[in-house]
Amino acid sequence: MKALVYQGPSQKAWQDKPKPEISKPGDAIVRIVHTTICGTDLHILKGDVPAVTPGRTLGHEGLGVIEQIGEGVTHFKPGDRVLISCITSCGRCGYCKKQLYSHCEDGGWILGHLIDGTQAEYVRIPHADNSLYPVPDGADEEALVMLSDILPTGFEIGVLNGQVKPGDSIAIVGAGPIGMATLLTAQFYAPARIIVTDVDASRLEMAKRLGATDLVDASAGDAIEQIMALTGGKGVDVAIEAVGVPATFDVCQEIVGAGGHVANVGVHGKSVELKLEKLWIRNVTITTGLVNTNTTPMLLQTVQAGTIKPGSLVTHRFALDDIGEAYRVFGHAAEEKAMKVILSAR
Numbered sequence: 001m002k003a004l005v006y007q008g009p010s011q012k013a014w015q016d017k018p019k020p021e022i023s024k025p026g027d028a029i030v031r032i033v034h035t036t037i038c039g040t041d042l043h044i045l046k047g048d049v050p051a052v053t054p055g056r057t058l059g060h061e062g063l064g065v066i067e068q069i070g071e072g073v074t075h076f077k078p079g080d081r082v083l084i085s086c087i088t089s090c091g092r093c094g095y096c097k098k099q100l101y102s103h104c105e106d107g108g109w110i111l112g113h114l115i116d117g118t119q120a121e122y123v124r125i126p127h128a129d130n131s132l133y134p135v136p137d138g139a140d141e142e143a144l145v146m147l148s149d150i151l152p153t154g155f156e157i158g159v160l161n162g163q164v165k166p167g168d169s170i171a172i173v174g175a176g177p178i179g180m181a182t183l184l185t186a187q188f189y190a191p192a193r194i195i196v197t198d199v200d201a202s203r204l205e206m207a208k209r210l211g212a213t214d215l216v217d218a219s220a221g222d223a224i225e226q227i228m229a230l231t232g233g234k235g236v237d238v239a240i241e242a243v244g245v246p247a248t249f250d251v252c253q254e255i256v257g258a259g260g261h262v263a264n265v266g267v268h269g270k271s272v273e274l275k276l277e278k279l280w281i282r283n284v285t286i287t288t289g290l291v292n293t294n295t296t297p298m299l300l301q302t303v304q305a306g307t308i309k310p311g312s313l314v315t316h317r318f319a320l321d322d323i324g325e326a327y328r329v330f331g332h333a334a335e336e337k338a339m340k341v342i343l344s345a346r
């Protein structure tokens with residue numbers, strides 16, 4: 001089969017690789033129908049995630065058809081269409097029992113990280129019963145791919161950790177895929193005001209279409225000043241960091257109002273300056289996290305019901321074996337006006 005293989009920093013190839021086989025009773029082999037590229041894959045390619053070693057197939061998002069199951073798999077059978085979660089969970093360990101699936105002792109984020117991932121014609125999914133979800137009949141399958149990672153990440157780590165409530169003013173700092181997923185799912189709680197800030201005008205336009213009430217173009221002046229002016233100097237109830245660099249974290253800690261929450265979603269590669277001397281007296285809470293995907297079943301319902309339409313995040317479509325071009329487009333998101341790319345098997 002073909003797979004997108006990491007070959008060390010800045011090197012990857014769409015190359016032949018042996019088809020995965022069942023190695024444990026809980027495994028399933030899934031034929032990939034749709035997959036996508038994540039910002040995390042770009043971090044890996046930069047060499048920022050040293051746990052990923054040369055030879056690893058990348059990708060942790062996708063949807064496919066079960067081709068083969070191990071003898072321990074009871075919820076699925078060959079031919080079933082399944083959504084693949086970016087988090088693998090055994091369902092039995094202490095962390096899984098607390099729904100902290102991201103820390104599963106025999107799982108967590110392993111796909112395209114510690115084991116071969118979904119940017120391939122086939123993938124082996126361990127603990128298939130707990131790590132796959134049935135695709136409902138007639139579902140918008142491209143939209144469901146957004147449920148592998150970005151939608152639960154934005155929702156759990158941004159909206160739920162940030163405790164977004166009806167009537168709140170919230171600010172989403174960064175309008176990439178994770179910021180957009182946060183924007184879509186924050187609207188479950190009817191915040192009064194959703195400010196979105198970014199430096200990219202086309203991303204801000206998309207945010208407006210998806211429900212932002214106020215846009216702050218950070219390339220046109222200081223984002224902190226603009227957001228403080230919009231809120232009459234009070235700041236926002238919830239500031240959601242959706243980029244993962246010190247400057248955007250700093251925006252969040254400067255714009256959060258008294259009693260507010262800073263929910264950090266971005267993946268940071270460097271330390272940030274924490275202004276604890278200003279934050280403590282304003283009763284600010286800061287949260288961080290890696291997605292558990294314990295909300296995936298609930299999010300599936302909302303997508304099926306049309307409450308949210310994550311398919312609107314897909315800007316580009318490619319054949320699976322055009323993955324090199326898909327990486328180029330996704331890696332030049334501003335010039336290409338790319339948000340999420342979908343790769344589909346022919």
Ligand code: ZN
Pocket residue numbers: 038039040060061086149150
């Ligand atoms: Zn991802």
Ligand code: ZN
Pocket residue numbers: 089090091092093094095096103104105106107
């Ligand atoms: Zn577990």
